[in-house]
Amino acid sequence: MKYLPILGLIGLVLLFITELNADNIYSWTDENGVRQYSNAAPGKDAKDVKIIKGIPHTQDDEKKSRQREAENRAAEIEREIEREENDKKIEAEKKKAAQDKLNKKIQAEKERLQNEIRRIEQRSTSNFSLGMKKSRIKEYQEKLDLLERSPEEYFAANAP
DSSP states (O other): OTTHHHHHHHHHHHHHHHHHHHTOEEEEEOTTSOEEEESSOOOTTOEEEEEEOOOOOOHHHHHHHHHHHHHHHHHHHHHHHHHHHHHHHHHHHHHHHHHHHHHHHHHHHHHHHHHHHHHHHHSOTTTSOHHHHHHHHHHHHHHHHHHHHOHHHHHHHTOO
């Protein structure tokens, strides 16, 4: 019982010393001549031991660290959102370019069919009978109607 206060005091001193050493970084040369670094003290055979004092941590440091982490997470989320928005923009531009290309193709084919109809209408009946002209015009008019109604179906049916 009379040693209890002394043991308690020794325990506190050891705890305090351990806490002080927790932030220290040790640098030494081992038996193979290799430079080592650790937060644990080196063995007795270590040469050229140097102790680099650590920076004590305070509640302010912890608070700042958590704040930096939160800011970093927020910045990462913002970058991810920007990437997603950029990807959507690129996808929309690709779709628009594809639609513009299809519209040009439709317009060119429409003009070709209309020109073909006009060319047949202008032909003399010496080369074509009136029935043949009407039949050919009807054929091109049906193609033109299909092109206007369903371009995908038209191009699938009339692929080269």
